[in-house]
Amino acid sequence: MAANVWPPTSNSWQKIAAEKRQADTAKIPTDWVIAPRVVAEAKARxxxxxxxxxxxxDPETRRITDMDAPELIRMMSYGSMTAVEVVTAFCKRAAVIHQLTQNMLEIGFDIALQRAKKLDDYFRTHQRLIGPLHGIPLTLKDQFHIKGLETSMAYVGWIGTFEGQKGTGKERNFESELIKEFQSLGAVPIGKSPETSNNILGYLWSPHNQNLSSGGSSGGEAVMQALKGSVFGIGTDIGGSVSMPASYNGIFSLKPSSGRISMKDVASTGPGQQIMPTVAGVMGRSIDTLRLVLKSLLSTEPWLQDPYVVPLPWRDAEEYHPSDSPTESKLAFGLLENDRAVTPHPPVQRALRMVKVALQEAGYELLDWNPPWNHESRQIHPHIARGDGCLDVWKALQLSGEPEVHEIRGLFKQNGPREPMPLPAYQDMVVRMREYRNLYQEYWMSTSSETKSGRPVDVYISPVTATAGLLPEKFFHADYCNSINVLDFPTVVIPVTFVDERLDVSDPAFQPFTEIDQTNMDAYDASAYHGAPVAVQIVGKRLSEERVLSIAKVVVEALNSYKARHREI
Structure with missing residues (x-):
């Protein structure tokens, strides 16, 4: 049967979205349903x-869901905990989280429990785990196809279809390569999360401070991790869409270089754009879990199935181990305190100072990071990412007649998509990106003349964004994030502290670099941001994920020691 584009002409998009919400709610077991008064209280908090x-x-659900991946793996390998017990606990917690926040587009608890029973059968028969992620529940942003579940990417017009088409035979019967890899490793997908702002479930707020956005666009997954609804999550990133939500929700994340994690058979916007491709990123509550997930995925040799994955196995030799290094060859860090375009808000400045002092007290070397102007990425990123005029997004919205959400209204003209860039202009922008990467590499290598070891800086540390959270319509500067995608660097986000309205006050002597700098600082409101997580990112050279993860752990350990000495949180 030929595939046909599906126009839902007989129903309004609001009705289709409401039916989708009702179908999701019906998947929650009755004894996991929480009272409407509790939901109302949650919204007011x-x-x-x-x-x-x-x-x-209940205490048992709390006990299990408080454990991170390495501990859960140990418990299941000893036979002191079953996959069914682990998956049940996280499904129950995820069900509660969804009712409080509306952050699951697809609920797959029944499929997950069937999978967990098979894993337990395997363990009883063979007395070993099926793989390094045996029984570990995960959730994913709703771009990854899982058999038995839909993939709508939060487009109303994609509900009941395969990427907007009916009659393909793939509806609920298709899997992305990454899902196949997770299945082979023993991991158990329990559901999928939405875009931060969408017409099906609404807007997702940070659970730490519900005045603030959860960040985009993988905000649904970040909320799930912040509230421990799964052991780890997978988001997607083309301009900070994993790093930013991780920062705003107080969790860890890895955004790898393109080609380390498979994106084969993943629904995406602009799928033909491979110059600066969307990548899959990992979100979780520790560096150890991020490391475990990436190392496990690479053990499946994904490049054998996906020609766009670099044939690069996990490299233990690339990891940094402090105990193996003499004092004179300790790490050297670059520190980007601001990008000379937009100054970070006071709590972000404080977080950077905390990390700086923590590393200095631990004996590490820090240099000011003065690379080619970060603002250059602002001129490159939108033309590469959206040079096609976002026609596919416009067509997806037209399937149901739903309006574009506020965050993407600037992408379109009043009655349609923008004209795509002419090919010669697009190619000129690609050349500009290549030149920017070359300049950045030259600068990075030149730092060898400044370090005590004579080696280039190992990684650099920077803000994730200029803000410690996002007040709706108050986001003015994404260059700290999207420059990482333009350069194709791997980056690890680590939580540092929380906004404190008593400590994080505006500087009356502030002098802006640019007009946007002043606008951004004028938008800072210490009381509105109070309680929001504050993070930094650790950035490494292209395809150096193993080293960046190991160094990020060093930073976390130094920061924890600093907090213990100075009694800071």
């Missing part, structure tokens, strides 16, 4: 983390 959500869970 500033914060959902900590005591509030923990109080909605």
């Amino acid at each position: 500033r914060s959902l983390v900590g005591g509030f959500i923990e109080g909605l869970l």
